[in-house]
Amino acid sequence: MQLIFGTHNQNKVEEITKILPSGYVIKSLTDLNFNTEIEESGTTLEENALIKATSIFNIFKKDCFADDSGLMVNALGGRPGVLSARYAGNQKIAKDNTDKLLSELKGVNDRRALFKTVIALILEGNKYLFEGVIKGEISTSPKGQYGFGYDPIFIPEKHELTFAQLTMHEKNKISHRARAFKKLVGFLKS
Ligand code: IMP
Helix, strand or coil, X not given: CEEEECCCCHXXXXXXXXXXXXXXXXXXXXXCCCCCCCCCCCXXXXXXXXXXXXXXXXXXXXXXXXXXXXXXXXXXXXXXHHHHHHCCCCCCCHHHHHHHHHHHCCCCCCCXXXXXXXXXXXXXXXXXXXXXXXXXXXXXXXXXXXCCCCHHHEEECCCCCCHHHCCHHHHHHHCHHHHHHHHHHHHHHC
16 A cells, blocks of 8 residues: 655655555655645644645645654743744754754753654545654753754753764654654554
8 A cells, every 4th residue: 555755854764664564655755756845834733744744635646644843842832843944044954953942041941842743644535643752851062963953952851862862773762753653553553
């Protein structure tokens, strides 16, 4: 069975392919040569995941899913949240985003935060949402060389190291995205 994943990110495709039940084949937007940007105009991760999945379904008329993720910081009332990619500007520069966040949290003791992924699945015309969360805290300075985005400043709960100090394999065991992917796969298996 073919499922379209509304992404061009090959890492995400590989991550979910590893845990998919046999019989499922993932086609990414790159595989489908679909290069039009879908505007993420929602105000929540749920809305954005649904906007992406619905747009893809309307174009291809096939079973599909899309994800949206973000970092929510308690002391900032949940920011950057849905704006995580472009927190410091539309150029989406990870270092600018982490610098901005660290300067906003300067002197702030409550450093609790969480990463959240929402996946919207459209299967046989029905819509389903799956969510994965990892709690943690924001470090006082960036550390580590792996990963992307806010990884150098996010220390997952029960760990001493940032996401960027963990290997991709270690991060993928506990990440918000891995948890959401597992829920989607559990649903597809049931
Ligand atoms: P996306 O929905 O997966 O594209 O994630 C949106 C933005 O959230 C990314 O551009 C990053 O800034 C941030 N983000 C999401 N997941 C992660 C992660 O696992 N590590 C670091 N940053 C992330």
